[in-house]
Amino acid sequence: MRCEECSDKLDRYVDRELNDTEALQVQLHLEGCPDCMDHYEFEAHLKRLVKHSCDCDTAPKAFREKLRQILS
Amino acid sequence: MAEPAAQTAFAEEALTHLDTLYRGALRLTHDPDQAQDLVQEAYLRALRYQHSYQAGTNMRAWLFAIMRNLFWDRFKGSRKEDVSLDDLGEFVLFEKLRDEGARPEADVLDKIAASEVVSAVDKLPPLHREVVLLVDVEGFSYKDAADTLGVPIGTVMSRLHRARQQLQKSLYDYAVESGIVRPGGMKQVPQT
Known part of the structure; x- marks a missing residue:
């Protein structure tokens, strides 16, 4: 696999959307290519950053209780 | 309308996805009050249409779809034109x-x-x-x-x-x- 092809598939690799064969091809390329491995780790890091930055918002307790009463 | 016990079970399961819906509504509306209104309406609609939910399928996705469709209806008039990136x-x-x-x-x-x-x-x-x-x-x-x-x-x-x-x-x-x-x-x- 060339670096360009790896780069094209990196989003889907990070999102675990490649089939097993494609994922293995990307994994093997990453293990032998430090530049692409750096890129992969950066994209994975960024995805975690977006998740952790946005998922700290939770529904207020009072709202949860209000909904529970409305729905019961 | 479902039996009371079935309705309670449905509501309890639906409420396990509340944080996902609230976060989504908050990021879409940028306003905690509007987010709560949107989520409450989504839950009421979900309860009303619970017969259309197939048990064992992805309830979180089903609820989110109801919420985001309400968002587009209420705040965007169903117009989904978007800024091109x-x-x-x-x-x-x-x-x-x-x-x-x-x-x-x-x-x-x-x-x-x-x-x-x-x-x-x-x-x-x-x-x-x-x-x-x-x-x-x-x-x-x-x-x-x-x-x-x-x-x-x-x-x-x-x-x-x-x-x-x-x-x-x-x-x-x-x-x-x-x-x-x-x-x-x-x-x-x-x-x-």
């Missing part, structure tokens, strides 16, 4: 930082505050924002995101790609403005 061209933050000598590149990410990331997500057009919320924040598969949004998987992928580029550009601009990155000459990430 095509003008940005290809923007890859990793390559941009590498070109400017920021090594290791991930150190830059460690210096960006969570509030700035949320702000960058909030600046995305809604059709792109909701894909990032589903896939990156809530961990939906492309297929579940496509089913939730009522679009083909290819549309999810293209919106996600453009949204991430825009997000990376926003974070890069913030990093430059705040001095984390110095364009055209930085040899290393400044230590705090």
Whole structure:
């Protein structure tokens, strides 16, 4: 696999959307290519950053209780 | 209407997904009160149409779809025109930082505050924002995101790609403005 092809598939690799064969091809390329491995780790890091930055918002307790009463 | 016990069980299961719906509503409306109104209406609608939910399928995706459809009905009049992000061209933050000598590149990410990331997500057009919320924040598969949004998987992928580029550009601009990155000459990430 060339670096360009790896780069094209990196989003889907990070999102675990490649089939097993494609994922293995990307994994093997990453293990032998430090530049692409750096890129992969950066994209994975960024995805975690977006998740952790946005998922700290939770529904207020009072709202949860209000909904529970409305729905019961 | 379902039997009381069945309705209670349905409501209890539905409420386990409340945080996902609330977060999504908050990021779509940018307003806690509007988010609560939207989520409450979504739950009432879900209860009314619970017969259309197939037990064993993805309730979280089903509820999110109800909520986001209400959002578009109430706030956007069902008009889903969106700001095009095509003008940005290809923007890859990793390559941009590498070109400017920021090594290791991930150190830059460690210096960006969570509030700035949320702000960058909030600046995305809604059709792109909701894909990032589903896939990156809530961990939906492309297929579940496509089913939730009522679009083909290819549309999810293209919106996600453009949204991430825009997000990376926003974070890069913030990093430059705040001095984390110095364009055209930085040899290393400044230590705090």
